[in-house]
Amino acid sequence: MLLERSGEMANIFQRLIPYRSPLELLSEHSKLCVKAANLMYTAIEKYLNNIQVNELSKEIDGLEDNADQLKLQLRDIYSKLKWTYFNKSDFLDILHNVDSIIDLTDDVVKVLTINQVDPVPEDIKAPILELADAVRKSVEHMDITIQELKNVVESGFAPKEIEKEAKEIETVEADERSSDKLGLELGKRLFAKKNEMNPVDIMFLNNVVILLMRIEDRAKNVVERIRMITHS
Amino acid sequence: MFIYAHTKEEGKSVITLFTILVGMFMAFTIGANDVANGMATAVGAKAITPKQAAFLASFLEFLGAVMFGATVTKTIANGIVSIEHITNPNHIIYGALSALLAAAIWVMVATVFAMPVSTTHSIIGGMIGFGLVSGGVKVVYWSKLGKIVLSWIISPIVGGLLAFIAFKIIVLTILHRPSPLKAAKKVSPFLIGFTFFLISFLFSLKTLKKPYNVSLLAGSVFFVVAFILSSLLLRKMTNNKDNEYDAVEGIFRRIQVMTSAYVCFAHGANDVANAVGPIALIVMIRQSGTTNVGAIEIPKYILFIGGLGIALGVLLYGYKVMETIGHNITELNNTRGFSVDFGTATTVLLSSIFGFPVSTTHTVVGAVTGVGLARGIEVVNVDILKDILISWFITIPFSASVSALLFLILTRLF
Numbered sequence: 001m002l003l004e005r006s007g008e009m010a011n012i013f014q015r016l017i018p019y020r021s022p023l024e025l026l027s028e029h030s031k032l033c034v035k036a037a038n039l040m041y042t043a044i045e046k047y048l049n050n051i052q053v054n055e056l057s058k059e060i061d062g063l064e065d066n067a068d069q070l071k072l073q074l075r076d077i078y079s080k081l082k083w084t085y086f087n088k089s090d091f092l093d094i095l096h097n098v099d100s101i102i103d104l105t106d107d108v109v110k111v112l113t114i115n116q117v118d119p120v121p122e123d124i125k126a127p128i129l130e131l132a133d134a135v136r137k138s139v140e141h142m143d144i145t146i147q148e149l150k151n152v153v154e155s156g157f158a159p160k161e162i163e164k165e166a167k168e169i170e171t172v173e174a175d176e177r178s179s180d181k182l183g184l185e186l187g188k189r190l191f192a193k194k195n196e197m198n199p200v201d202i203m204f205l206n207n208v209v210i211l212l213m214r215i216e217d218r219a220k221n222v223v224e225r226i227r228m229i230t231h232s
Numbered sequence: 233m234f235i236y237a238h239t240k241e242e243g244k245s246v247i248t249l250f251t252i253l254v255g256m257f258m259a260f261t262i263g264a265n266d267v268a269n270g271m272a273t274a275v276g277a278k279a280i281t282p283k284q285a286a287f288l289a290s291f292l293e294f295l296g297a298v299m300f301g302a303t304v305t306k307t308i309a310n311g312i313v314s315i316e317h318i319t320n321p322n323h324i325i326y327g328a329l330s331a332l333l334a335a336a337i338w339v340m341v342a343t344v345f346a347m348p349v350s351t352t353h354s355i356i357g358g359m360i361g362f363g364l365v366s367g368g369v370k371v372v373y374w375s376k377l378g379k380i381v382l383s384w385i386i387s388p389i390v391g392g393l394l395a396f397i398a399f400k401i402i403v404l405t406i407l408h409r410p411s412p413l414k415a416a417k418k419v420s421p422f423l424i425g426f427t428f429f430l431i432s433f434l435f436s437l438k439t440l441k442k443p444y445n446v447s448l449l450a451g452s453v454f455f456v457v458a459f460i461l462s463s464l465l466l467r468k469m470t471n472n473k474d475n476e477y478d479a480v481e482g483i484f485r486r487i488q489v490m491t492s493a494y495v496c497f498a499h500g501a502n503d504v505a506n507a508v509g510p511i512a513l514i515v516m517i518r519q520s521g522t523t524n525v526g527a528i529e530i531p532k533y534i535l536f537i538g539g540l541g542i543a544l545g546v547l548l549y550g551y552k553v554m555e556t557i558g559h560n561i562t563e564l565n566n567t568r569g570f571s572v573d574f575g576t577a578t579t580v581l582l583s584s585i586f587g588f589p590v591s592t593t594h595t596v597v598g599a600v601t602g603v604g605l606a607r608g609i610e611v612v613n614v615d616i617l618k619d620i621l622i623s624w625f626i627t628i629p630f631s632a633s634v635s636a637l638l639f640l641i642l643t644r645l646f
Contacts, residue, residue: 017564017609018611085609
């Protein structure tokens with residue numbers, strides 16, 4: 001025991017610096033979001049073809065649990081008195097939004113297990129899939145932004161890395177703008193079918209669209225906050 | 233003038249021997265506990281295994297103790313309390329023993345409670361304790377003590393400043409360049425050369441007591457040699473990484489072994505005094521035959537004994553400590569680790585040269601904070617500063633009290 005205690009005391013770095021870098025943890029969390037977003041896309045594709053998605057829902061649930069563990073570790077690191085070069089509230093805001101992405105992804109697929117719309121009109125299927133694909137790509141670009149943030153930090157906030165980061169951020173923002181248009185268009189199409197489809201199914205599918213757009217919003221919030229901290 | 237009875241001489245020898253053994257034990261614990269201060273960054277970066285770290289650290293600690301340990305040892309031996317008022321030489325031996333035991337006890341207590349205390353502060357407290365009991369407040373060199381206490385506050389700040397500057401130099405000359413890897417290959421030899429220049433210049437000037445221009449020449453020679461060798465080695469390095477920053481970190485992973493060794497070297501120089509300072513006092517008195525030991529130089533073999541004790545502590549126990557924490561060592565980027573090590577080692581070495589016994593651990597805290605301020609480390613737990621402040625206020629009173637008590641017991645018993 002004295003040996004272990006000596007080790008704890010002896011390793012002053014253990015006391016000064018978190019064992020895992022917060023950015024590494026955030027990066028891992030973001031990768032889980034990408035995995036979940038890809039699974040979500042597959043789930044939506046299957047759903048639209050009238051295939052059960054319960055297994056995929058369980059898988060995403062598992063990813064969400066892992067993400068929660070990472071979130072707790074990160075909150076613990078930032079909860080104690082710390083000197084941080086990111087503003088604490090900025091970092092926690094990023095964490096909150098990244099975590100919301102996986103939560104919402106989980107919600108989308110869980111919702112798909114509640115009700116089967118059969119059949120989904122062809123002119124609704126394609127845009128939903130297009131929107132899901134856009135959201136998936138947006139999450140991937142957000143992940144790239146977070147991975148690039150590691151380079152920004154490692155380079156000591158080199159201007160060229162900050163510029164690279166800014167370009168990635170613009171991509172996510174552009175994704176979000178086009179997804180907004182797509183989402184609105186989809187909503188209009190759905191409600192235009194109020195005389196043809198079951199109104200419950202219309203509301204159901206519209207809810208899925210809203211959840212997808214929320215994921216997009218969260219991704220945009222993350223990159224906006226990253227832009228703020230790299231330019232501060 | 234002292235008259236020694238035959239039986240008293242034997243008793244004195246036994247106690248002297250016991251004091252030396254306690255000093256060796258203290259040196260051993262210093263080596264065991266403090267090796268991570270220097271080697272943690274290199275081991276954590278996987279630049280070196282715990283076993284390799286232990287061997288390298290033991291050698292450098294020994295070297296630092298022998299090459300630069302004399303001035304701080306003299307401070308501890310006769311720079312804290314005046315012993316001229318003590319007429320009985322046995323009392324000086326008891327005093328030295330009390331100081332050592334008190335310091336060792338406090339460090340052990342602190343180990344149990346995982347507090348970041350300093351062996352340096354402990355031994356100084358111990359010396360003050362026996363001094364106050366033997367001669368009252370007038371025997372303590374309060375102005376010198378004041379300067380030493382000031383050095384405890386200044387050393388983390390200086391460590392932080394040097395680490396801040398070192399990291400900023402790396403950022404501006406390497407990380408912010410269009411091609412960081414190319415820049416690293418050009419700049420790193422200067423950093424390595426400068427480190428060797430500093431050590432050799434200071435050794436020549438302060439330890440060998442050579443004139444300034446001779447020391448400058450010696451330093452320059454070491455600079456050139458280190459520069460050329462490192463340039464040749466770096467030129468051979470190829471880039472297998474996609475990310476240039478990873479390649480730069482790869483270069484600094486190798487350099488960090490050198491700076492970690494530098495920290496061990498500086499630590500040996502400064503901390504050997506904690507173990508052998510009291511022993512040196514006894515030896516100096518026996519050599520001079522009086523308690524007026526102001527002009528006496530510290531015998532080299534005393535530093536050898538202390539250095540050996542620290543080296544053994546590192547090899548036999550510090551190695552196990554490194555293995556225990558081996559897989560739990562915090563990952564610190566090599567560029568940051570270099571900056572922390574450079575700031576720490578330079579501060580501790582300069583303190584050694586000017587005779588100020590400082591805490592390597594507390595200087596590390598300052599250096600890490602300095603790199604954090606330079607935006608080099610994401611998160612620094614400054615909560616530990618609170619623990620350090622508390623330890624400042626507790627260590628000296630505790631070790632002084634225990635030392636005083638032990639001194640009274642020993643003088644009553646024998």
